[in-house]
Amino acid sequence: MTIKSLVLVATSLLLALTGCASSISKPENQGRPNLILIIGDGFDDQQITIARNYLVGSGGELLLDQLPYRGMVQVQAVREDNPNEPNYVADSAATATTMAGGVVTSRQRVGTTAKTDEDITSMLEAAQSAGLRTGIVTTASVTDATPASFVAHVSHRFCHGPDNMVEQGARLSTATTDCSADYKKNGGRGSIAEQIASSKLDLILGGGARYFGQLAEDSNDTTVLREAQDYGFRTISDRAELKSIRQNERILGLFSGSTMPVRYRGVNGGQADFLERIDGKVVWPEPFACEINPASDSMPTLSEMTVTALRHLENESGFALMIEAASIDKQAHSRSPCGSIGEVEQLIESLQAAIAYQQTHPNTLILVTADHGHSATLIPDISGLAELEYGSPGRFARIRTPEGGIMGINYASNDSPMWDEHSGVAVPLYAIGPGIRDIPVFIRQAEIHTISLQHLGLTGR
Amino acid sequence: MTIKSLVLVATSLLLALTGCASSISKPENQGRPNLILIIGDGFDDQQITIARNYLVGSGGELLLDQLPYRGMVQVQAVREDNPNEPNYVADSAATATTMAGGVVTSRQRVGTTAKTDEDITSMLEAAQSAGLRTGIVTTASVTDATPASFVAHVSHRFCHGPDNMVEQGARLSTATTDCSADYKKNGGRGSIAEQIASSKLDLILGGGARYFGQLAEDSNDTTVLREAQDYGFRTISDRAELKSIRQNERILGLFSGSTMPVRYRGVNGGQADFLERIDGKVVWPEPFACEINPASDSMPTLSEMTVTALRHLENESGFALMIEAASIDKQAHSRSPCGSIGEVEQLIESLQAAIAYQQTHPNTLILVTADHGHSATLIPDISGLAELEYGSPGRFARIRTPEGGIMGINYASNDSPMWDEHSGVAVPLYAIGPGIRDIPVFIRQAEIHTISLQHLGLTGR
Numbered sequence: 001m002t003i004k005s006l007v008l009v010a011t012s013l014l015l016a017l018t019g020c021a022s023s024i025s026k027p028e029n030q031g032r033p034n035l036i037l038i039i040g041d042g043f044d045d046q047q048i049t050i051a052r053n054y055l056v057g058s059g060g061e062l063l064l065d066q067l068p069y070r071g072m073v074q075v076q077a078v079r080e081d082n083p084n085e086p087n088y089v090a091d092s093a094a095t096a097t098t099m100a101g102g103v104v105t106s107r108q109r110v111g112t113t114a115k116t117d118e119d120i121t122s123m124l125e126a127a128q129s130a131g132l133r134t135g136i137v138t139t140a141s142v143t144d145a146t147p148a149s150f151v152a153h154v155s156h157r158f159c160h161g162p163d164n165m166v167e168q169g170a171r172l173s174t175a176t177t178d179c180s181a182d183y184k185k186n187g188g189r190g191s192i193a194e195q196i197a198s199s200k201l202d203l204i205l206g207g208g209a210r211y212f213g214q215l216a217e218d219s220n221d222t223t224v225l226r227e228a229q230d231y232g233f234r235t236i237s238d239r240a241e242l243k244s245i246r247q248n249e250r251i252l253g254l255f256s257g258s259t260m261p262v263r264y265r266g267v268n269g270g271q272a273d274f275l276e277r278i279d280g281k282v283v284w285p286e287p288f289a290c291e292i293n294p295a296s297d298s299m300p301t302l303s304e305m306t307v308t309a310l311r312h313l314e315n316e317s318g319f320a321l322m323i324e325a326a327s328i329d330k331q332a333h334s335r336s337p338c339g340s341i342g343e344v345e346q347l348i349e350s351l352q353a354a355i356a357y358q359q360t361h362p363n364t365l366i367l368v369t370a371d372h373g374h375s376a377t378l379i380p381d382i383s384g385l386a387e388l389e390y391g392s393p394g395r396f397a398r399i400r401t402p403e404g405g406i407m408g409i410n411y412a413s414n415d416s417p418m419w420d421e422h423s424g425v426a427v428p429l430y431a432i433g434p435g436i437r438d439i440p441v442f443i444r445q446a447e448i449h450t451i452s453l454q455h456l457g458l459t460g461r
Numbered sequence: 462m463t464i465k466s467l468v469l470v471a472t473s474l475l476l477a478l479t480g481c482a483s484s485i486s487k488p489e490n491q492g493r494p495n496l497i498l499i500i501g502d503g504f505d506d507q508q509i510t511i512a513r514n515y516l517v518g519s520g521g522e523l524l525l526d527q528l529p530y531r532g533m534v535q536v537q538a539v540r541e542d543n544p545n546e547p548n549y550v551a552d553s554a555a556t557a558t559t560m561a562g563g564v565v566t567s568r569q570r571v572g573t574t575a576k577t578d579e580d581i582t583s584m585l586e587a588a589q590s591a592g593l594r595t596g597i598v599t600t601a602s603v604t605d606a607t608p609a610s611f612v613a614h615v616s617h618r619f620c621h622g623p624d625n626m627v628e629q630g631a632r633l634s635t636a637t638t639d640c641s642a643d644y645k646k647n648g649g650r651g652s653i654a655e656q657i658a659s660s661k662l663d664l665i666l667g668g669g670a671r672y673f674g675q676l677a678e679d680s681n682d683t684t685v686l687r688e689a690q691d692y693g694f695r696t697i698s699d700r701a702e703l704k705s706i707r708q709n710e711r712i713l714g715l716f717s718g719s720t721m722p723v724r725y726r727g728v729n730g731g732q733a734d735f736l737e738r739i740d741g742k743v744v745w746p747e748p749f750a751c752e753i754n755p756a757s758d759s760m761p762t763l764s765e766m767t768v769t770a771l772r773h774l775e776n777e778s779g780f781a782l783m784i785e786a787a788s789i790d791k792q793a794h795s796r797s798p799c800g801s802i803g804e805v806e807q808l809i810e811s812l813q814a815a816i817a818y819q820q821t822h823p824n825t826l827i828l829v830t831a832d833h834g835h836s837a838t839l840i841p842d843i844s845g846l847a848e849l850e851y852g853s854p855g856r857f858a859r860i861r862t863p864e865g866g867i868m869g870i871n872y873a874s875n876d877s878p879m880w881d882e883h884s885g886v887a888v889p890l891y892a893i894g895p896g897i898r899d900i901p902v903f904i905r906q907a908e909i910h911t912i913s914l915q916h917l918g919l920t921g922r
Binding site: 044045046048049052053057058059061064065066067068069070071072074076085086087088089375377378379380381383390391392393394403404405406407408410412413414415416418421422423424425426428430440441442444 | 505506507509510513514518519520522525526527528529530531532533535537546547548549550836838839840841842844851852853854855864865866867868869871873874875876877879882883884885886887889891901902903905
């Protein structure tokens with residue numbers, strides 16, 4: 001398999017900004033501000049370390065590692081039934097809403113407040129009001145929690161399309177249960193897909209075609225996709241069309257039914273599983289490497305979508321672009337380490353494209369962060385205990401790295417067949433661009449919103 | 462219970478150094494350099510987040526969060542049988558050796574090279590050779606892997622005293638098995654305790670009295686403690702004596718038999734345990750809070766030892782001091798979240814004392830880092846899955862925080878009754894003092910050695 005990131009390692013670019021670089025002072029004289037916010041879903045230091053070891057080796061450096069700023073961000077969420085009480089482990093909906101809008105909310109909520117269900121204006125909506133261009137790029141369905149929180153307002157993240165508005169999963173007092181109040185017939189704004197269709201975005205690229213194929217709530221024969229076209233979107237659906245778009249078009253690109261296929265998978269279907277024991281002794285599983293997932297071949301890469309978005313959004317008034325590498329978390333939920341590794345690689349390639357843009361447009365602030373961490377953990381590939389009858393009680397994989405080592409990766413936060421849990425660990429923030437010296441080494445997620453609006457010269461929300 | 466750290470939150474000190482602080486320029490004109498290296502054993506972002514949520518609440522800030530520099534450090538170790546192959550998950554011995562001496566080694570090794578078993582000169586030994594004063598402060602036995610790696614050279618970390626030189630635990634090709642070659646009769650330097658006794662340290666404080674009570678290898682009636690006295694150490698054993706020491710004395714303080722008792726424990730013995738299930742449904746355990754561990758009452762705190770050490774080491778030529786908060790990891794191994802939280806609190810109090818010193822001695826570089834991460838993970842306190850028959854397959858605790866939230870803390874990397882595993886995640890580096898703007902946001906552990914020697918004006922090792 002080809003590790004594309006070897007190229008990345010070589011590109012030290014102009015990143016010798018690690019001192020008190022004077023080259024980034026007075027950004028206000030360098031044209032209208034642009035913001036590129038890159039969110040890795042589940043992109044915590046476990047995932048970064050695992051990806052680093054795999055992609056460039058334990059002695060290597062990722063492009064991330066060369067950025068001039070690195071800090072930590074406290075993940076934020078509250079309980080639905082008592083918004084004064086913290087919920088220490090968040091989900092993408094709550095945290096993307098907090099980053100997008102600066103208001104902390106409860107799990108599952110998209111662009112709405114906990115308990116009181118009021119709309120929270122996102123930074124992209126604020127930018128639109130100020131005449132900036134705005135865009136979203138994701139490897140998830142464009143209706144997924146993270147992108148949705150930048151463009152839509154519903155009480156439950158699973159309300160992707162008009163047919164998905166009731167009977168959602170969560171049953172707990174910490175989160176909402178459905179979004180039937182968001183039906184248009186009930187005075188709401190409709191499903192996430194419908195809200196995207198009627199949004200003012202200049203560009204939105206990702207997966208999720210299936211939700212746009214549903215009939216719009218207020219129609220018997222019009223799909224949400226058609227509705228989007230009626231609202232002025234040009235809709236595209238494959239990689240080739242990405243190259244054909246013109247800047248005066250508003251673009252809705254849907255390249256797969258739901259989440260876009262990930263870049264890597266384990267050789268021979270390798271992923272984490274429960275340890276086998278024979279006569280009480282652990283049978284340590286065979287290590288496996290990662291290989292290209294053929295299903296990803298026809299997909300545009302996150303980097304290709306990023307390049308397209310940057311070219312499309314560039315204008316005299318500035319822009320705000322949110323980019324999500326969604327499957328770090330999704331693949332960790334399903335205990336597929338290679339899937340997560342490939343998605344970190346995609347994030348880094350997207351960052352590389354963003355930095356290349358920033359080098360010629362210095363009033364561009366690039367922030368790279370995560371919505372939340374995940375419980376997947378890099379542990380010894382064989383227990384250090386002499387007895388050897390002990391090992392992980394959860395799902396475990398041994399990954400052979402190109403440099404010849406073996407990583408043990410443990411998924412043991414939930415024995416459900418459905419998923420492993422998020423973690424409440426603080427997440428990374430990397431930054432390059434104007435004003436980064438003013439960012440403290442520790443912030444809360446709502447401050448991502450503050451920093452973004454300040455850079456864009458916008459106030460309020 | 463009294464949360465001492467509330468005091469810490471209030472002390473923002475002079476930490477408005479977050480910009481490009483000019484106040485820390487030209488340190489070379491401000492007297493001889495001092496180095497304070499604070500190592501939290503197992504002090505990763507999971508442990509920091511858990512401690513932050515408990516000690517100051519999810520909206521609070523730890524003293525750490527106000528430091529002007531924060532980066533990440535790649536943990537380093539290699540295999541004993543093949544030092545060219547990385548071992549992605551390290552132990553305290555290998556990593557402390559790497560930080561102390563700048564050479565990457567294999568698990569279990571203390572101040573010696575993998576496979577070839579050559580001595581690696583530590584930064585404290587280099588400082589001694591240059592006429593600087595040196596000290597070690599730890600909450601572990603002073604013979605434990607982290608402190609030992611700064612003063613001793615043996616092939617296995619468990620060789621605490623003359624009676625502990627053979628039949629060690631590890632059986633794997635990734636690590637050494639014993640240290641019989643280190644017997645003096647075999648041409649070695651003897652046990653760790655004996656090497657401390659004959660060391661040139663000006664001060665070493667911690668636990669481990671039991672190992673100094675053993676008879677020295679080359680004697681039938683002299684304990685290692687007596688040997689230390691013969692080499693010129695004044696030995697002390699309780700808190701009161703800490704206040705009585707004079708600067709012209711060399712001090713060996715041993716306050717407990719082995720590891721010093723930790724500050725907090727779970728109320729009613731609360732710690733993580735396997736989930737109970739009745740009729741297939743998880744019975745979620747009662748949340749518990751932390752309370753003072755009475756056994757710690759008579760112990761000097763890490764902060765008290767730090768203050769004593771700084772007063773003792775101050776001199777015209779500069780000093781190097783290594784401080785370890787050892788039980789973050791030890792308590793995580795034994796799945797006792799309150800023990801780890803209290804030890805993070807001790808680390809922060811020690812940092813507070815170090816920063817207070819640094820404010821009046823500005824040519825003092827303070828580095829705060831970890832030797833390695835731990836697999837303990839902050840996860841939802843109740844599974845978000847509607848079914849609720851699913852939960853952690855490992856040991857799990859629910860901790861009630863003073864602000865009224867509940868944290869779920871998961872220990873599920875090994876089902877052994879003995880311990881949970883380390884993690885290979887990259888670990889934090891915080892810094893304050895001269896030269897910190899030159900530290901990249903990502904380094905490897907060997908660079909801790911480089912940065913330290915550069916600050917101290919020492920070259921080579």
